[in-house]
Amino acid sequence: MDRLYVIGRDEVPQRITLGAGESLRATFVFPSRVDSALDLTVDLTGPGAELDLAGIFVCADAETVDIRMNVRHLAGGCKSNQLFRGVADGRSNVRFDGLVYVAPDAQKTEAHQSCNSLLLNEGARVQTDPQLEIYADDVICSHGAAIGYLSADEMFYMRSRGIPEEEARRLQIMSFLSPVLSRLPESAYSLIGFQR
Amino acid sequence: MDEKLVDITSKQYKEGFVTDVEQEYVPKGLSEQIIRQISAIKQEPQWLLEFRLDAFRKWQKMTPPTWGHLKLPEIDFQDIIYYAAPKKDADRPKEIDPKLQETFDKLGIPISEREVLAGVKSKVAVDAVFDSVSVTTTFRKALAEKGIIFCSFSEAVREHPELVRKYLATVVPSGDNFYAALNSAVFSDGSFCYIPKGVKCPMDLSSYFRINASGTGQFERTLIVADEGSQVSYMEGCTAPMRDEHQLHAAVVEIVVEAGADVRYSTVQNWYPGDDQGRGGILNLVTKRGICKGEGSHLSWTQVETGSAITWKYPSTILKGDNSASEFYSVALTNNYQQADTGTKMIHLGRNTKSRIISKGISAGHSQNSYRGLVRMNPGAAGARNYSQCDSLLIGSLCGAHTFPVIQNSCPKAIVEHEATTSKISEDQLFYCNQRGIPPEEAVGLIVNGYAKEVLQRLPMEFAIEAQKLLSVSLEGSIG
Amino acid sequence: MIMNEVLLDIKGLHASVEGKEILHGVDLQIRRGEVHAVMGPNGAGKSTLSAVLTGRPGYEVTAGSVSFAGRDLLAMTPEERSWAGLFLSFQYPIEIPGVSMTNFLKAAVQARRKAAGLPELSAAEFLALIKQKMALLKMKPEFAKREVNVGFSGGEKKRGEIFQMAMLDPVLSILDETDSGLDVDALKIVAEGVNSLKTPQTSAIIITHYHKLLEYIVPDVVHVLKEGRIVRTGGRELADRIEAEGFEGIDG
Numbered sequence: 001m002d003r004l005y006v007i008g009r010d011e012v013p014q015r016i017t018l019g020a021g022e023s024l025r026a027t028f029v030f031p032s033r034v035d036s037a038l039d040l041t042v043d044l045t046g047p048g049a050e051l052d053l054a055g056i057f058v059c060a061d062a063e064t065v066d067i068r069m070n071v072r073h074l075a076g077g078c079k080s081n082q083l084f085r086g087v088a089d090g091r092s093n094v095r096f097d098g099l100v101y102v103a104p105d106a107q108k109t110e111a112h113q114s115c116n117s118l119l120l121n122e123g124a125r126v127q128t129d130p131q132l133e134i135y136a137d138d139v140i141c142s143h144g145a146a147i148g149y150l151s152a153d154e155m156f157y158m159r160s161r162g163i164p165e166e167e168a169r170r171l172q173i174m175s176f177l178s179p180v181l182s183r184l185p186e187s188a189y190s191l192i193g194f195q196r
Numbered sequence: 197m198d199e200k201l202v203d204i205t206s207k208q209y210k211e212g213f214v215t216d217v218e219q220e221y222v223p224k225g226l227s228e229q230i231i232r233q234i235s236a237i238k239q240e241p242q243w244l245l246e247f248r249l250d251a252f253r254k255w256q257k258m259t260p261p262t263w264g265h266l267k268l269p270e271i272d273f274q275d276i277i278y279y280a281a282p283k284k285d286a287d288r289p290k291e292i293d294p295k296l297q298e299t300f301d302k303l304g305i306p307i308s309e310r311e312v313l314a315g316v317k318s319k320v321a322v323d324a325v326f327d328s329v330s331v332t333t334t335f336r337k338a339l340a341e342k343g344i345i346f347c348s349f350s351e352a353v354r355e356h357p358e359l360v361r362k363y364l365a366t367v368v369p370s371g372d373n374f375y376a377a378l379n380s381a382v383f384s385d386g387s388f389c390y391i392p393k394g395v396k397c398p399m400d401l402s403s404y405f406r407i408n409a410s411g412t413g414q415f416e417r418t419l420i421v422a423d424e425g426s427q428v429s430y431m432e433g434c435t436a437p438m439r440d441e442h443q444l445h446a447a448v449v450e451i452v453v454e455a456g457a458d459v460r461y462s463t464v465q466n467w468y469p470g471d472d473q474g475r476g477g478i479l480n481l482v483t484k485r486g487i488c489k490g491e492g493s494h495l496s497w498t499q500v501e502t503g504s505a506i507t508w509k510y511p512s513t514i515l516k517g518d519n520s521a522s523e524f525y526s527v528a529l530t531n532n533y534q535q536a537d538t539g540t541k542m543i544h545l546g547r548n549t550k551s552r553i554i555s556k557g558i559s560a561g562h563s564q565n566s567y568r569g570l571v572r573m574n575p576g577a578a579g580a581r582n583y584s585q586c587d588s589l590l591i592g593s594l595c596g597a598h599t600f601p602v603i604q605n606s607c608p609k610a611i612v613e614h615e616a617t618t619s620k621i622s623e624d625q626l627f628y629c630n631q632r633g634i635p636p637e638e639a640v641g642l643i644v645n646g647y648a649k650e651v652l653q654r655l656p657m658e659f660a661i662e663a664q665k666l667l668s669v670s671l672e673g674s675i676g
Numbered sequence: 677m678i679m680n681e682v683l684l685d686i687k688g689l690h691a692s693v694e695g696k697e698i699l700h701g702v703d704l705q706i707r708r709g710e711v712h713a714v715m716g717p718n719g720a721g722k723s724t725l726s727a728v729l730t731g732r733p734g735y736e737v738t739a740g741s742v743s744f745a746g747r748d749l750l751a752m753t754p755e756e757r758s759w760a761g762l763f764l765s766f767q768y769p770i771e772i773p774g775v776s777m778t779n780f781l782k783a784a785v786q787a788r789r790k791a792a793g794l795p796e797l798s799a800a801e802f803l804a805l806i807k808q809k810m811a812l813l814k815m816k817p818e819f820a821k822r823e824v825n826v827g828f829s830g831g832e833k834k835r836g837e838i839f840q841m842a843m844l845d846p847v848l849s850i851l852d853e854t855d856s857g858l859d860v861d862a863l864k865i866v867a868e869g870v871n872s873l874k875t876p877q878t879s880a881i882i883i884t885h886y887h888k889l890l891e892y893i894v895p896d897v898v899h900v901l902k903e904g905r906i907v908r909t910g911g912r913e914l915a916d917r918i919e920a921e922g923f924e925g926i927d928g
Contacts, residue, residue: 107593117605122575125606132599133265134618137590141618145603147573148611623733628770630754631730631763632784632840633791642783646774646823 004184005029006191007036014039020046020075027183030057030065030086031191037066047077054083056180058173058192059092059124069098069113076107076136084115085180087173091123099131100141107138116146118176150176170194209468210669212438215299215408219327222279224411228252231381234279238350238384241357251370251380258374264508264537265566265598269442271479276444278382280409281329296331300324303435304662305404307332320400320431320658321346325416327409328384335399343392346401349417352388359390363421367450367485367514375446375508376483379415383448386416391426391457400429400656405447407436407467407478413444420450422457424490429460431659434503436468440476442505443468447482455490455517460498462655463511464663467503472673474533474562477505484511485541488520488549495520498654500663501528501538502670510568512541515549515580523552527648527663529670530563530595539569539586539601544577544610553584556648558667559595560674566598573610580610588618589647591640591674641668683708683879684729684749684848689740691728697738698724700904706848706897709876713890713915714883716901717923722883723767725901726852730764731757745847758784759791761847765837765854772824777836778806780824781843788844809842813869830857838869849873849880855889867892887919900926 003026005012018024030036042051057065071080080100088094100111117126130143150172158168174181174194181189222233231252235245260268282293300307307324321335323346330348339346345356352360370380387403407414422428436443445467453459461484470477480503486495497511513522524540542551551571559565567586588597599616621643629639645652645664652660684706691699698721706712716722727735729742731754742749744760752760772780785805786796797805806820815835825833834854841849851870855863870880870893882893890898890912898914899906900923908914908926918926 105593119605119608119610121608124608125604127605128603128614130599130601130603130614130616132588132616132618133596134588134590134598135596137593137595137620139590139618139620142616143599144613144615145601146611146613147603147605148613149608622770624770625772627732627754628766628772629780629783631732631758631766632780632844633755633758633788634780634783635755635787638783638787642775642780643772646772649774 003027004188006031006188007038008034012038012040015041015043017043017045018049018051018078021048022046023050023052025052026054027180028055029184029188029191030055032058032193033061033063035064039068041070041072042080043072043074044078044080045074047075049075049078051080053081054180054183056084056177056184056192057086057094058177059086059088059094060090060193062091064092065094067096067098070101071099071111072101072103073106073109073111074103076105076109078106079110080112082113083179085177087118087120087177088124088126089120091121093124094126096128098129098143099133100143102134102136102139102141104135106136109136109139109141111139111141113143114145116144116176118173119147119149209438211303211435211466212468213302214437215295217293217295217408218283219280219409220283221277221409221412224277225274226276226278226382230278234382234384237279238353240353243361244353247364247370248381251377254371255374255377255381258371258377260374264568265564265600266506266508266535266537268479268506271444273378277409277412278415279384280327280412282326282331293331296326299326299406299408300404303404303406305433307334320402323348323387323403325385325387325403325405327407327412327414330385330387339397342395342398344395344397345388345390347388349383349386349388349419352419356388356390359421360388360419363419363450363452365450367452367487368448368483373483375481376448379417379446379448379483383415383417386418386447388419389428389430390421391423391428393423394425396426397428400431402431402433405432405434407443407445410439413446416447418447418449420459420461421452422454422459424454425456427458429656430462431656432461432463433466435466436478438468438471438476442477442479445478445480445482449482449484451486451495453486453488453490453493453495456492457490458494459486460496461486461511462659463499464655464659464666465499465501465503465507466666469503469534470505470532472532474505477534478503480504480507480509482509484509485514486512486522487514488517488522490517491519493517493520494522496523496525496654497540498525498651499527500651500655500666501526501536502666505534507536507538509538510540512543513551514543514545515551516545518546519548520546521550524554525651525654526555527558527651527667528555528565529558529644529667530560530565531670531674532561532563534563536564537566537568539567541570542572542582544573544580544582547577548579549577550580551582553582553586554650555586556651557586557588557597558591558644558647559588559597560591560671562594564596564598566600567616569601570604571601571612571614572604573607573612575606577607578609580607582612584614586614586616588616589644590618590620591671637672638668640671640674644671680707680709682706683745685743687741689728689742690738691724692736692738693724693734698904699728701740702901702904702906704899704906706879706881708879710896711874711880711882711893713895713898714881714901715885715898715915715918717885720901721904722885722901723852726764726850726883729850730754730762755787758844759788763841763844763846763849765834765841765849765851767853767856769825769833769837771826773826775824776821777824778820781806781840784844806843809839812872813839813842814865815839831859831862834858834862834866835869838866842869842873847878849878850883851880852883854882855884855886863889864892887915890915902926
């Protein structure tokens with residue numbers, strides 16, 4: 001299954017269960033300039049279940065984005081991967097709370113989570129709480145989270161090649177978002193303020 | 197490996213002996229009366245008694261924090277003796293009781309200057325705290341020549357009240373949290389050290405805490421002040437006898453680092469961890485915090501946590517001065533039924549402040565081991581950076597490893613990066629060691645020491661060797 | 677100790693990995709002082725053979741027996757096999773971050789001495805030993821300070837294995853694809869090392885699927901392992917024939 005969910009437009013499940021051998025590839029878009037929230041629990045309940053989940057947000061104004069992810073490996077031999085990329089500009093407020101839970105005996109679990117954000121304005125705020133709660137030993141789990149700003153070196157490099165500042169900034173943001181952006185149909189770009 | 201995992205756990209806690217020494221106690225329980233009594237025994241000034249009573253009133257209105265990933269046994273705060281001290285020998289008040297001397301000798305703590313001067317032990321000044329009192333502090337004279345004050349907290353209150361009053365509770369306010377409030381009300385002894393402006397402390401300072409008496413808690417309080425441009429390396433160690441009941445240890449450590457000063461604080465925490473069934477052990481509920489107050493100040497925390505039934509501890513730094521920096525290097529090892537919830541807070545207020553967090557968790561047996569951290573970039577922290585790396589290693593399928601970082605950024609000119617991994621001890625590495633003739637248990641010790649090396653190498657030499665041994669010993673029984 | 681006595685005796689060895697049988701009945705006898713080459717194409721079971729002999733977890737022996745210097749090898753733990761004098765030069769040496777080669781070998785040497793009822797070496801004796809062996813293999817002193825296999829090139833890893841072999845004085849060394857990933861110069865150095873450690877009492881198994889290493893370490897006996905069985909045994913001329921014709925034409 002390959003699904004695209006636009007928060008506020010599509011009906012978004014609160015709980016997804018993936019049984020043995022089932023897989024889901026889902027991408028969540030948090031549209032710009034509106035408050036949006038996602039509170040999702042994904043249970044991996046049978047061996048071989050695979051989750052490949054991504055989310056993207058580009059906050060431009062004073063919106064709040066509230067993401068609560070709870071991925072639970074209840075059976076062994078499952079894989080999950082979560083990839084979130086976002087931008088907080090204006091006076092926006094972003095909160096990401098992502099738990100990966102690995103139950104006792106859920107051996108041979110592979111779980112990864114990454115949530116990186118760009119903070120572009122003084123009034124904006126990002127809080128990221130990635131969490132790993134692991135009760136089995138034969139696992140490979142990781143999470144990464146970063147909150148930073150655009151690289152001045154990159155900016156200078158592009159401008160020295162004649163790219164105007166605004167365009168360079170747009171390109172940098174696109175490059176930062178690209179791991180998730182590449183999963184979207186171009187028709188969805190306008191939802192997050194990118195014109196094609 | 198799994199089928200070979202047997203919990204035969206013959207964990208050797210070699211510091212588990214009891215010293216038979218006559219002690220004086222205050223009655224069991226906690227009340228204003230008890231606090232007044234402790235203050236009176238210590239002949240404290242009125243302001244300090246008031247500080248205690250104020251903290252006690254705050255504490256009475258507070259409840260224990262429950263957010264830790266811990267199953268804390270219920271603590272009956274009325275069932276604890278809040279003050280216990282070895283009786284002074286009236287005939288020889290200047291000398292250390294030979295039994296205490298013997299105790300610290302047995303623990304390898306150099307409380308005799310002669311031994312150190314003879315080159316038997318490396319040069320380090322020691323404040324030795326036995327239950328509620330400091331029994332001796334070495335090298336005070338040598339240090340005093342440089343203007344350094346290193347003494348027990350009680351003496352500092354008597355001899356340098358202005359300094360204590362100026363800095364006490366400026367980093368950890370008395371009502372900061374439940375256990376800090378308790379400590380502020382009943383704290384007994386601990387170490388005080390003051391390094392004057394521009395002075396580089398000529399030797400490492402260390403405090404050694406020993407719980408001996410049964411039914412007591414230890415509530416030490418340590419205050420370290422590094423004035424402008426000074427430097428000091430401070431080490432803390434601790435042990436306790438093996439007992440079936442839990443004993444409470446609720447300490448507060450405050451560190452003030454003025455402009456350009458550099459403080460390195462190292463801990464090897466080896467409180468009695470309880471037996472292989474999870475009976476007994478120290479409840480280690482500790483508040484440690486430092487402030488990098490001035491421009492370019494630096495505070496480095498290094499901790500090796502192998503002991504205690506329960507550890508609840510988050511040595512933290514407030515980075516207030518511009519260009520100040522702090523690091524937190526931690527190894528936390530849990531085995532049997534131990535529980536640890538430990539980590540750090542880095543609060544970036546100043547510009548260009550830097551922090552680095554390296555945490556290595558090792559869980560074995562039935563233990564639960566959590567890293568909990570907070571990194572906050574306040575709006576004024578332009579140019580600030582943090583990097584965190586938290587790794588967890590699992591040995592056996594019955595333990596848990598958890599990572600709970602909180603990352604807050606409100607500054608568009610600050611960068612926070614956090615990475616964490618969790619995996620089990622590598623079977624390939626174990627087999628490789630076995631093939632070379634290194635038996636499984638020793639191989640685990642070797643691999644774990646290698647895994648923790650980045651942290652261990654931050655410790656002063658003697659401490660590092662002790663910590664290495666401790667990691668291996670603490671893992672005994674984790675693999676059959 | 678008699679020369680020419682049988683050191684390793686493998687009889688009807690069947691072994692599986694994850695339920696799949698890889699070795700379908702291997703018979704092999706090695707006497708003291710002999711060098712045997714085990715050659716064969718990829719997937720023949722060469723590395724499974726070395727894994728089973730050293731007791732690597734995950735490999736299950738389903739039938740057969742192995743005796744080593746008169747003892748039941750299969751009943752021994754990996755470290756007991758090591759103490760008895762069995763050494764494996766790993767095809768892919770394992771990295772152990774944070775542990776220096778010196779500390780690693782100290783642990784290995786002392787454990788072996790303890791098992792043999794010998795007193796531990798003093799720090800000075802151990803350093804002298806490590807220096808002597810490094811000189812023998814023309815290794816730079818810094819090598820001992822590096823973390824075990826961490827950041828080593830392919831050639832350095834293989835030289836590191838031979839260095840460990842020198843430190844542990846094995847009775848039987850198994851060199852599993854020690855030549856893979858080595859250029860000719862590195863190959864010569866490794867071969868020189870192996871040859872210099874050879875005694876009339878000790879034996880070696882060279883596992884390879886190339887001829888190259890055997891030009892420098894001359895085998896007494898060559899076996900061809902195919903599909904989990906030894907299909908041909910001969911002298912060194914067998915290796916030359918494989919070099920010329922490949923494994924295709926060689927059958928039981």
